[in-house]
Amino acid sequence: MPVFSSGDCESRQALYCRKDKSLGVLCSNFLRLYNKDDIESIGLDDAATRLGVERRRIYDVVNILESIGVVARKAKNQYSWKGFAVIPQALEELREGFRENFTMSSCFNSTMDLGGCKSVGSSDLKLEAQDFLSGLAKNDNRREKSLALLTQNFVKLFLCSGVEYITLDSAATALLGDHSNSTAMRTKIRRLYDIANVFSSMNMIEKTHHPETRKPAFRWLGWRGIPVNGFPCPTSSEKSESRKRMFGTELTNHDPKRNKVESSISWMSNGSLKYPLTVKQEDSENSCDRSEVEQFMNHEARGYVFGPFAPESVTQQTVLAQNGARQNQDWESLAFTHHPHYHNQALRDLFVHYMEAWTSWYTEVAENKQAQEVS
DNA sequence: GTTTCCCGCCAGGTC
DNA sequence: GACCTGGCGGGAAAC
Known part of the structure; x- marks a missing residue:
């Protein structure tokens, strides 16, 4: 028997409710079930039984959680709880x-x-x-x-x-x-x-x-x-x-x-x-x-110590503090001139960000080089 | 009509 | 060969 009852759809009892079956709800229930100090091992069959879902669905949740380290595979059908x-x-x-x-x-x-x-x-x-x-x-x-x-x-x-x-x-x-x-x-x-x-x-x-x-x-x-x-x-x-x-x-x-x-x-x-x-x-x-x-x-x-892909707010502040606004502005105009114009938003955003990261990085390196020459 | 995503088939992997 | 794992996409609920 499932250990958790439905939420939103309780008023529509006895009817099928898609939301009750969602992976998000399942994940929440899974985490509630296993986010305990004394949990060391998670059996997939046990989880499926206790959560009242097919084992197939448990795989989906566990795979996603595993990718961010919350659980780790121990053996066939067995995962260990690592926690948040x-x-x-x-x-x-x-x-x-x-x-x-x-x-x-x-x-x-x-x-x-x-x-x-x-x-x-x-x-x-x-x-x-x-x-x-x-x-x-x-x-x-x-x-x-x-x-x-x-x-x-x-x-x-x-x-x-x-x-x-x-x-x-x-x-x-x-x-x-x-x-x-x-x-x-x-x-x-x-x-x-x-x-x-x-x-x-x-x-x-x-x-x-x-x-x-x-x-x-x-x-x-x-x-x-x-x-x-x-x-x-x-x-x-x-x-x-x-x-x-x-x-x-x-x-x-x-x-x-x-x-x-x-x-x-x-x-x-x-x-x-x-x-x-x-x-x-x-x-x-x-x-x-x-x-x-x-x-x-x-x-x-x-x-976080931001690397070459630091958020703009970080890189810009650094550059401004180190080199002043003008040089940064020049780089921005250069980057704008040359940046590829993609129809795809994600790619466009990524490439624009690379350019800005590069701008920041190059400025920093150039400044270090200049400092070395002076000294 | 579009977005969202459950469901279960089935193929590849492991024991 | 049986069972485990999980990619995949049909199709229906939700909006």
Whole structure:
């Protein structure tokens, strides 16, 4: 017998309710069931029985949780519970993995000349970055198409691109590399919905709408710790908006227009692109109550040392402080002149961000070189 | 009409 | 060969 009863659809008892069956609700129930100190081992059959679902569904949840380290496979049919504490480290590893891959891909080596400064955002850079992205997705074997890997790549898109809003079709395009294959696109989007529902149930992303296109999009919230009652702490906007989704419910077809709820997150606009004020920034919008934060401070993904893909707000501040506004402005105009204009939003956002990261990095290196020459 | 995503088939992998 | 794992896409609920 299932250990958890339905939520939203209780009033419509005895009728089939799709929401009760959603992966997000299942994930919430799964986490409630196993997020305990004395849990060491998770049997898939046991989980399926206790949650009242088919084993097949447990695989989906477990694979996604495994990709961010919450559970780890022990043996056939057996997983070990690692807990939420490992999430920040797992996210950091994903970020680092992206950075290493990108560095190793020789992208910068082949296209950037420190002395002569080949044009930022050149077609070379565009092609190399495209290679990297398609490399994420072009492998055809089973492992490469796994839900776990797709989950990690989806997270990387958020962590490493600096893009705040990602639509699932643009994510699918970026991860698939070939948007002309409509069947593959549809399949990829279905899986991304699965992943998004699980992450939504953990409050790691939220469903909203892209401010410009108004298309349904997801916004990265990051991991904000688990308060005492076992539920991720809500943002201040969530606290003030009781209609918003809570842990244990899902975001299925959540529409701000219909619900008259708009994200209260601040924006930093730069031309056509918008970036978060940084997800890890400790502002009133994105942080938990201090008491809650302190309890989980050790698990928070704070204090990142941003690499070449640091959010714009970080890189720009650094450059401005070090070199003054003028040089930065020059780089921006150069980058704008040369940046590739993609129809695909995710790719466009990524490449624009690469250019800005490169601008920041080059400026820093040039300054160091100048300092060395002086000394 | 579009978006969302449950459901279960079935093929590949493991024991 | 039996069972486990999980990719995949049909098709229906939700909007």
